[in-house]
Amino acid sequence: MDFTQRKKESQNNKIKDLANFIAGDFIYNSSIDLDRLVNEESIMLHYDHYEKSFDGLLIYDKSNFFIHLDIDSGNFKDSKRSRFSIAHELGHYFIPEHHQAIINGTFPLHPSRFNPCQRNEIEDQADIFASTLLMPGSIFKEACYRQKFSLKLIDELSERFKVSKLSTFLRFTDIDAGTYPVMIFFFQNGFLNWFKASDDFPFRNVPFKSKIGNPPPPTSAIGEFYLKNESKFKDVQLVYADDWFWVNSTMKLNEQCFYSEYGYDISVIWPD
Numbered sequence: 001m002d003f004t005q006r007k008k009e010s011q012n013n014k015i016k017d018l019a020n021f022i023a024g025d026f027i028y029n030s031s032i033d034l035d036r037l038v039n040e041e042s043i044m045l046h047y048d049h050y051e052k053s054f055d056g057l058l059i060y061d062k063s064n065f066f067i068h069l070d071i072d073s074g075n076f077k078d079s080k081r082s083r084f085s086i087a088h089e090l091g092h093y094f095i096p097e098h099h100q101a102i103i104n105g106t107f108p109l110h111p112s113r114f115n116p117c118q119r120n121e122i123e124d125q126a127d128i129f130a131s132t133l134l135m136p137g138s139i140f141k142e143a144c145y146r147q148k149f150s151l152k153l154i155d156e157l158s159e160r161f162k163v164s165k166l167s168t169f170l171r172f173t174d175i176d177a178g179t180y181p182v183m184i185f186f187f188q189n190g191f192l193n194w195f196k197a198s199d200d201f202p203f204r205n206v207p208f209k210s211k212i213g214n215p216p217p218p219t220s221a222i223g224e225f226y227l228k229n230e231s232k233f234k235d236v237q238l239v240y241a242d243d244w245f246w247v248n249s250t251m252k253l254n255e256q257c258f259y260s261e262y263g264y265d266i267s268v269i270w271p272d
């Protein structure tokens with residue numbers, strides 16, 4: 001790992017520590033009470049119709065902070081999406097460098113949009129904060145303790161922490177909360193859109209048999225569904241490492257597909 005990566009990782013770890021610390025004071029019925037947190041910080045929430053131009057927007061008017069939420073993007077009160085959007089804006093509010101830049105007027109005013117493959121560092125930091133705040137590391141791990149990785153578990157966690165299934169899947173790629181070595185592939189209309197592996201996933205540095213913008217490997221479970229138009233695999237499938245990766249290994253991997261109704265599908269793989 002080079003210096004820039006190490007610096008980035010250490011910054012991200014500080015952000016996770018901060019979010020885990022703040023979350024500790026606002027856990028209510030095993031999820032984070034965002035309303036109380038926002039109230040205590042005297043931040044005003046506004047839900048309004050902004051015609052899908054953003055999810056959330058943090059504004060400072062020289063004395064008060066406001067978070068605007070776009071109902072048209074699904075950010076109505078208490079929706080899972082709005083909780084993530086609020087937590088993201090709270091990231092900009094709590095991360096010291098962001099906060100100071102907002103007060104100084106040097107922080108670019110930006111409407112935030114949920115985008116799991118974002119490359120923008122500031123947005124990435126706010127997402128790391130949000131995901132940790134909503135699913136604090138220790139509580140998340142405790143909720144997964146002795147449970148097999150499954151869609152049922154994802155459903156339970158998504159309900160318990162009041163976050164989307166996609167955010168729940170992503171939380172597993174973070175060693176701070178992940179209790180399984182996993183790799184996640186996200187397909188939009190049949191083509192790979194992004195992927196993410198946990199630090200402890202055994203093939204994380206091995207090239208895999210697809211690329212961004214390409215279909216999945218033909219012998220993967222998700223590939224069989226797309227390419228052969230076979231029925232959806234709802235249960236965990238056993239595949240081999242070389243179904244997915246350019247590797248000479250007979251290691252077995254579990255593959256669980258998640259088919260959404262919104263044009264995207266997810267495939268999660270993890271060692272047997």
Ligand SMILES: [Zn+2]
Nearest residue numbers: 111112123126
């Ligand atoms: Zn943002």
